[in-house]
Amino acid sequence: MENANRFRRQTVQVEEAQRRIEQHLRQLGVEEVSLEAACGRTLAEEVTAPEPMPHFRRSGMDGFAIMASATKGASPESPVLLEVIEHVPCGLVPTKAVSPNTATRIMTGAMVPEQADAVIMLEMTDNVEKQGKTFVSIKKEMPSGKNLTPIGHELAKGECVLQKGSEIRAGETALLATFGFSRVNVYKRPTVAIFATGSELLPVDAPLCQGKIRNSNSYMLAALVREAGGIPLLMGAVPDEADKAQAVILDAFSTADFVITSGGVSVGDYDILVDLFQNWEGELLFNKVAMRPGSPTTAGVWKDAFLFALSGNPGACFVGFELFVRPAILGMQGRKNKYRPECTAFLGEAFAKVNAYPRYVRGKSYVQDGKLFVKPVGMDQSSVTVSIKDSDCLIKIPPGGKGVQQGELVFALLLRE
Numbered sequence: 001m002e003n004a005n006r007f008r009r010q011t012v013q014v015e016e017a018q019r020r021i022e023q024h025l026r027q028l029g030v031e032e033v034s035l036e037a038a039c040g041r042t043l044a045e046e047v048t049a050p051e052p053m054p055h056f057r058r059s060g061m062d063g064f065a066i067m068a069s070a071t072k073g074a075s076p077e078s079p080v081l082l083e084v085i086e087h088v089p090c091g092l093v094p095t096k097a098v099s100p101n102t103a104t105r106i107m108t109g110a111m112v113p114e115q116a117d118a119v120i121m122l123e124m125t126d127n128v129e130k131q132g133k134t135f136v137s138i139k140k141e142m143p144s145g146k147n148l149t150p151i152g153h154e155l156a157k158g159e160c161v162l163q164k165g166s167e168i169r170a171g172e173t174a175l176l177a178t179f180g181f182s183r184v185n186v187y188k189r190p191t192v193a194i195f196a197t198g199s200e201l202l203p204v205d206a207p208l209c210q211g212k213i214r215n216s217n218s219y220m221l222a223a224l225v226r227e228a229g230g231i232p233l234l235m236g237a238v239p240d241e242a243d244k245a246q247a248v249i250l251d252a253f254s255t256a257d258f259v260i261t262s263g264g265v266s267v268g269d270y271d272i273l274v275d276l277f278q279n280w281e282g283e284l285l286f287n288k289v290a291m292r293p294g295s296p297t298t299a300g301v302w303k304d305a306f307l308f309a310l311s312g313n314p315g316a317c318f319v320g321f322e323l324f325v326r327p328a329i330l331g332m333q334g335r336k337n338k339y340r341p342e343c344t345a346f347l348g349e350a351f352a353k354v355n356a357y358p359r360y361v362r363g364k365s366y367v368q369d370g371k372l373f374v375k376p377v378g379m380d381q382s383s384v385t386v387s388i389k390d391s392d393c394l395i396k397i398p399p400g401g402k403g404v405q406q407g408e409l410v411f412a413l414l415l416r417e
């Protein structure tokens with residue numbers, strides 16, 4: 001069949017393509033995991049503080065807990081002497097309240113005794129032994145509240161600690177541990193079946209031969225899926241034979257929440273994904289996007305699962321994943337912020353190529369004189385693999401004109417935090 005006549009493509013903008021995907025996003029179920037396993041996962045419930053934090057009045061220094069008023073008038077010439085009535089290390093509860101004449105020796109993190117409203121650092125005091133008793137000599141007035149963390153200083157009881165849909169990272173993990181959550185409710189991770197298409201593709205461990213290349217896209221995609229919290233299933237490469245390929249690709253819908261393919265989406269004689277989308281029972285979301293690279297990127301939904309047909313060109317495959325697949329994988333895990341943050345930055349090096357579509361150029365960000373700059377990392381053709389590893393952002397070059405000059409402001413999507 002003549003490929004050029006076999007389908008029609010209607011170009012949509014990137015934002016419209018993302019909106020169409022969002023309309024079909026469902027949330028996966030919830031599962032309980034151990035706190036250690038929760039890192040990188042998405043919280044499936046709001047967490048409120050079951051108790052205030054801290055839950056007891058805590059010393060911020062190694063020193064002496066005192067009544068601040070007892071130090072009134074204290075100076076090197078006329079120090080105040082307070083009798084030391086107790087030693088309180090961390091973890092113990094003081095048994096005696098302090099008075100205007102007494103102090104409690106206390107360590108950082110220990111519970112401050114009743115009546116005390118300040119802690120004076122060890123280094124600011126002297127020990128005095130008198131008539132078999134120990135006194136602390138204080139040469140400075142202390143303000144009330146000094147070196148003492150009040151109950152609820154960080155969080156009040158019942159206060160929202162973590163919002164549903166937030167990513168659990170180190171800081172979130174510390175709070176969950178603080179409040180005794182050894183198990184956490186998180187959204188399930190979607191499974192993502194990854195196919196490569198192309199009779200030129202060799203397994204990674206095969207020796208090279210003329211005209212063939214190793215299947216690098218599948219492994220790149222598996223790494224990206226994992227980073228987005230999905231469970232990648234490497235399904236290998238299918239040859240450019242439409243019937244065979246369709247059968248195995250569609251079969252994956254019985255097990256996967258996402259099916260991703262790379263290659264075979266353009267107008268070539270063997271671009272078999274085009275045939276699949278023409279004949280299938282699912283809904284086509286879009287089959288051409290106003291962007292470079294990756295304009296032939298195609299997506300559809302069938303049986304509640306997504307099929308993303310990414311371009312075979314590695315650069316376009318990468319960009320297509322970042323713009324469409326990653327947000328969908330995060331969205332299915334209930335993640336609040338599923339899109340890469342977009343910022344404005346100065347372009348460090350001119351990009352003179354004229355574009356018919358917005359171009360997402362692999363770039364590197366850096367700070368110079370306190371300003372954020374981005375610059376293309378080098379070879380940016382869709383077929384280039386080597387520059388993917390160097391990029392930490394995608395620079396948005398608007399269509400038309402003569403490209404963008406050095407020093408002009410551009411938008412960039414930040415790929416790393």
Ligand SMILES: Nc1nc2c(c(=O)[nH]1)N[C@H]1C(S)=C(S)[C@@H](COP(=O)(O)OP(=O)(O)OC[C@H]3O[C@@H](n4cnc5c(N)ncnc54)[C@H](O)[C@@H]3O)O[C@H]1N2
Binds near residue numbers: 200268316
């Ligand atoms: N006449 C036209 N030709 C092309 C057009 C067009 O509009 N008219 N579009 C170009 C654009 S833009 C892109 S992008 C590519 C899209 O190609 P496909 O998605 O159909 O991918 P393939 O044809 O299968 O392969 C392209 C290229 O990528 C290599 N490839 C494929 N799979 C892998 C893999 N798993 N690992 C590594 N490399 C892979 C493949 O060998 C080819 O070199 O089409 C342009 N052509």
Ligand code: MOO
Binds near residue numbers: 316382
């Ligand atoms: O649209 Mo293609 O992905 O530019 O090279």
Ligand SMILES: [Mg+2]
Binds near residue numbers: 266312
């Ligand atoms: Mg092709």
